[in-house]
Amino acid sequence: MHLSGNSIIVLNVNGEDKTVMVKPAYTLLHVLREELSLTGAKSGCENGDCGACTVLVDDMPVKSCLMLAVEAVGHRITTVEGLKNAPIQDAFIKNWGFQCGYCTSGFLMVCHALAMHKPDADDPIIEEWLQSNLCRCTGYEEIENAVKSILSGNYK
Amino acid sequence: METQLGKDTIRKEAKDKVTGAAQYTNDLTDSPMLYARLFTSVHAHAQIISVDTREASAMPGVRAVITAKDHQVICGSMLQDRPPLARDKVRYYGEPIAIVIADDEMQAKAAAGKILVEYKPLPVVNSVKEAFKKNPVIIHDSLMLYTKSTKEVYPVKGTNICHHQKIRKGDMQKGWLESEIVVEGSFSLPQSDHAAMETRAVHCMIMPDDSVRIKTSSQSPYEVKESISKYLNIPEGKIVVQVPFVGGAFGGKACIQPEVLAVIAAMSVKGKWINLANTREEDMVTSPCHLGLEGTIRIGAKKSGQIMAAEMTFQIDTGAYSDISPKITKAIAAECAGPYRIPNIECDCYSVYTNHPYITSFRGFGHEAHTFCLERMMDKLAVETGVDPFQLRLLNLVKAGDLTPTQVKVTASNTGNAVECLERLKAIMNWEEGARIIEENGLVRAKGISCLIKTSDTPTDAGASAVLTFNTDGSVNLDCGATEIGPGMKTTAAQILAEKMRINVNDVYVKLDVNTQSTPYLWKTVASMTTYLVGRAILNAADDAISQLMNLASIALRCPTEELDFENKMIFVKHDPELYIMFKDLVKGYKFSNGNSFKGPVIGRGSYVMGNLTPLAEASGRGTPGRSWTVGAQAVEIEYDTRLHTYRLLKAATVIDAGKVINPKTARGVVMGGMCMGLGLGTSEDFVYNEDGIVEDTSFRTYKMIRYGENPEYVVDFVETPQIDAPYGARGIAEHGIIGIPAALANAISLAAHIDVNRLPITPEFIWRERLKR
Numbered sequence: 070m071h072l073s074g075n076s077i078i079v080l081n082v083n084g085e086d087k088t089v090m091v092k093p094a095y096t097l098l099h100v101l102r103e104e105l106s107l108t109g110a111k112s113g114c115e116n117g118d119c120g121a122c123t124v125l126v127d128d129m130p131v132k133s134c135l136m137l138a139v140e141a142v143g144h145r146i147t148t149v150e151g152l153k154n155a156p157i158q159d160a161f162i163k164n165w166g167f168q169c170g171y172c173t174s175g176f177l178m179v180c181h182a183l184a185m186h187k188p189d190a191d192d193p194i195i196e197e198w199l200q201s202n203l204c205r206c207t208g209y210e211e212i213e214n215a216v217k218s219i220l221s222g223n224y225k
Numbered sequence: 226m227e228t229q230l231g232k233d234t235i236r237k238e239a240k241d242k243v244t245g246a247a248q249y250t251n252d253l254t255d256s257p258m259l260y261a262r263l264f265t266s267v268h269a270h271a272q273i274i275s276v277d278t279r280e281a282s283a284m285p286g287v288r289a290v291i292t293a294k295d296h297q298v299i300c301g302s303m304l305q306d307r308p309p310l311a312r313d314k315v316r317y318y319g320e321p322i323a324i325v326i327a328d329d330e331m332q333a334k335a336a337a338g339k340i341l342v343e344y345k346p347l348p349v350v351n352s353v354k355e356a357f358k359k360n361p362v363i364i365h366d367s368l369m370l371y372t373k374s375t376k377e378v379y380p381v382k383g384t385n386i387c388h389h390q391k392i393r394k395g396d397m398q399k400g401w402l403e404s405e406i407v408v409e410g411s412f413s414l415p416q417s418d419h420a421a422m423e424t425r426a427v428h429c430m431i432m433p434d435d436s437v438r439i440k441t442s443s444q445s446p447y448e449v450k451e452s453i454s455k456y457l458n459i460p461e462g463k464i465v466v467q468v469p470f471v472g473g474a475f476g477g478k479a480c481i482q483p484e485v486l487a488v489i490a491a492m493s494v495k496g497k498w499i500n501l502a503n504t505r506e507e508d509m510v511t512s513p514c515h516l517g518l519e520g521t522i523r524i525g526a527k528k529s530g531q532i533m534a535a536e537m538t539f540q541i542d543t544g545a546y547s548d549i550s551p552k553i554t555k556a557i558a559a560e561c562a563g564p565y566r567i568p569n570i571e572c573d574c575y576s577v578y579t580n581h582p583y584i585t586s587f588r589g590f591g592h593e594a595h596t597f598c599l600e601r602m603m604d605k606l607a608v609e610t611g612v613d614p615f616q617l618r619l620l621n622l623v624k625a626g627d628l629t630p631t632q633v634k635v636t637a638s639n640t641g642n643a644v645e646c647l648e649r650l651k652a653i654m655n656w657e658e659g660a661r662i663i664e665e666n667g668l669v670r671a672k673g674i675s676c677l678i679k680t681s682d683t684p685t686d687a688g689a690s691a692v693l694t695f696n697t698d699g700s701v702n703l704d705c706g707a708t709e710i711g712p713g714m715k716t717t718a719a720q721i722l723a724e725k726m727r728i729n730v731n732d733v734y735v736k737l738d739v740n741t742q743s744t745p746y747l748w749k750t751v752a753s754m755t756t757y758l759v760g761r762a763i764l765n766a767a768d769d770a771i772s773q774l775m776n777l778a779s780i781a782l783r784c785p786t787e788e789l790d791f792e793n794k795m796i797f798v799k800h801d802p803e804l805y806i807m808f809k810d811l812v813k814g815y816k817f818s819n820g821n822s823f824k825g826p827v828i829g830r831g832s833y834v835m836g837n838l839t840p841l842a843e844a845s846g847r848g849t850p851g852r853s854w855t856v857g858a859q860a861v862e863i864e865y866d867t868r869l870h871t872y873r874l875l876k877a878a879t880v881i882d883a884g885k886v887i888n889p890k891t892a893r894g895v896v897m898g899g900m901c902m903g904l905g906l907g908t909s910e911d912f913v914y915n916e917d918g919i920v921e922d923t924s925f926r927t928y929k930m931i932r933y934g935e936n937p938e939y940v941v942d943f944v945e946t947p948q949i950d951a952p953y954g955a956r957g958i959a960e961h962g963i964i965g966i967p968a969a970l971a972n973a974i975s976l977a978a979h980i981d982v983n984r985l986p987i988t989p990e991f992i993w994r995e996r997l998k999r
Contacts, residue, residue, distance in 0.1 A: 168473075196933060206898045208894075
């Protein structure tokens with residue numbers, strides 16, 4: 070349906086179907102934050118460089134600032150709000166994996182997906198996945214400890 | 226009661242931050258909201274002939290377009306030199322010229338694109354050298370007419386120098402006469418950026434009674450209030466500033482910049498919230514950045530390596546406006562000797578205007594820059610004298626009784642134990658095996674070291690306060706003015722309070738956000754001083770609350786207060802602990818068995834001001850810039866490829882005299898974060914200008930920071946020499962991880978590649994070029 074250039078779409082977010090009215094140019098990040106009030110995904114650069122906006126689309130990490138909301142129709146979107154006591158959340162707390170917390174949602178989503186798809190990931194694979202995101206507070210050691218604590222058999 | 230200090234207390238907001246529940250400024254939903262967008266300069270230096278906003282104003286959804294014509298505000302925390310929207314001319318690329326306010330972001334952006342500005346380009350001052358030369362292009366014609374907000378700023382007439390700080394200590398002639406070896410070096414560091422993951426963002430609304438509501442991503446909520454009041458002539462009480470979680474700051478959110486724009490914008494659409502959030506590109510160049518620096522140092526020493534004299538000149542690339550640059554310049558001058566005993570010093574530090582983005586405070590407050598110069602000189606002196614770099618530093622480290630460059634006497638309490646830091650670092654780095662090792666695969670493993678020192682360089686009246694209230698289960702609520710910018714200060718504060726009240730830290734509830742109308746004052750959350758300032762206020766507040774509780778207990782237990790003691794939310798009779806009363810039965814006053822009540826709810830009040838500080842004298846620099854100094858030693862180990870001139874970061878180590886480590890994991894975390902940022906400055910971070918002074922790397926695609934896996938192994942160790950006047954002896958440590966790392970890296974690479982690294986960042990291309998010069 071079209072209303073003055075806007076479209077009504079249904080997005081499956083965190084297991085629920087959400088009906089939203091969007092402009093074609095709206096990014097997935099914009100719709101999650103502004104239309105659905107899911108502000109866990111952050112805007113850091115709107116250019117795909119920092120990863121603070123990372124969400125899962127069909128369980129794969131996607132920078133939601135680089136995806137149009139209309140492209141997400143028919144796919145399963147998971148945001149940090151949809152992580153329900155996932156082991157990575159506790160791992161980040163126990164390993165001091167954040168300070169200011171602004172990049173955390175994005176890192177959590179990447180790490181969570183990594184643990185799902187590559188539970189035995191070695192260092193080069195972890196690096197390949199996590200280099201997509203930037204953290205300005207930590208020295209990355211804490212994030213490394215957190216992600217490794219849930220990999221290779223520790224993912225329970 | 227078990228101590229609450231030295232424990233890895235999980236930060237109070239931990240759950241919020243792993244669930245997306247933690248709200249930052251732009252996560253707040255203030256509706257209905259209008260969106261503001263900036264129109265910024267495409268020139269670094271140009272006259273503004275005209276600004277045509279007619280087409281923009283007519284665009285759909287546009288509520289207002291504001292330019293310098295619409296207000297008379299001039300900003301500047303030390304020297305009022307900056308119109309928030311450019312007036313008559315632009316002085317840097319990215320400078321705001323107009324604000325568009327529209328119903329949504331896209332409309333605002335589209336309308337901003339329709340503003341037409343006619344410029345007449347002016348010659349660009351594209352470096353400190355150009356700014357400093359004879360008969361330079363003058364960036365601020367009215368320099369001497371600007372209002373000073375502090376006495377401690379000394380602009381120089383007819384130049385681009387907005388501040389000159391001098392240090393004159395000892396007798397230079399004597400120093401040079403006693404010197405047998407003289408080494409000299411010149412250094413150049415580029416401007417760079419804080420790059421906090423959250424860009425600066427402000428929400429603002431003007432209420433029907435003209436009061437101002439501001440929600441902002443800031444380290445300085447109280448200064449936002451005070452500055453807006455001063456700039457716009459609004460009574461302070463009418464301005465309420467709220468700060469939720471801040472997504473990283475690193476000094477960049479201590480300045481008052483987007484807030485002024487937001488208030489001016491909101492005034493044109495009274496009664497509506499407006500949202501002004503920087504794009505990443507604006508955050509890098511429009512809002513202030515990290516200093517650049519040119520330095521020249523001449524050191525005279527005995528053949529033994531003992532330093533006798535130093536002559537130093539530092540020119541700080543301040544960019545287009547002064548902001549806090551004069552204070553950074555002062556800080557560099559005040560600590561120009563590093564942690565070393567230099568009896569005779571002549572140091573001249575200049576804040577120099579250029580047509581670059583303007584600078585503000587940044588983690589390290591200039592120390593990361595001058596330490597680079599000084600510590601490179603230490604290695605040069607080591608080469609010249611043949612003394613081992615560790616030994617040379619040990620020989621010259623300050624000890625109790627020495628005088629700092631500003632002639633403050635060094636004590637164990639105010640400066641800690643740098644020697645111990647260096648000795649431990651030596652063992653950590655396995656210095657005995659050598660500093661340059663050729664490995665079997667042909668790669669070169671090399672190590673570089675650096676010492677560090679930093680004081681707070683706070684205003685002489687930097688103060689803090691704290692308020693404690695109680696819940697009816699006897700637990701405590703803590704409110705203080707620190708904004709939670711990342712290093713976990715609210716949790717540290719809770720641990721200090723718990724220790725003092727002899728309760729478990731879980732019985733302390735901390736208010737995580739700040740509201741200037743109700744939260745007790747703190748100067749700013751900066752200078753690694755929150756633990757000290759807020760900590761002292763909390764100790765006083767706890768004393769106040771305890772005394773009230775003891776007085777009530779004294780009545781309840783019919784026993785004089787001196788016979789009472791307290792622990793674990795309970796007050797008991799010392800000689801008969803079975804006679805006790807719980808906090809919970811006292812916190813609302815005491816109720817007698819017949820129902821009569823006595824005294825009201827207990828409120829603990831505490832405040833503190835950093836006493837005994839003085840401004841630095843204009844001619845000599847003599848004065849007391851801080852209560853204490855934090856010292857430490859750092860090292861970087863790299864693996865260098867002699868063929869490709871690439872290198873890998875193997876290890877970064879820091880030993881700091883922390884006085885007392887309150888939360889070990891948190892302390893280690895902030896030090897590692899500082900090291901990581903220092904490695905960014907060392908390896909890859911810089912603003913690149915074209916010949917017209919335009920910054921060319923304004924995104925994270927081109928401005929390169931350390932990413933996961935590029936980081937080295939970190940080693941962090943703490944010496945604990947208590948600072949007697951600090952809460953439980955704890956010194957400031959939040960900035961210090963960055964300070965010596967660029968220098969240590971440069972020393973390692975100089976040794977590995979046999980070159981003289983005199984600038985940052987150290988790219989393979991730079992190494993290759995330097996090698997060609999040999």
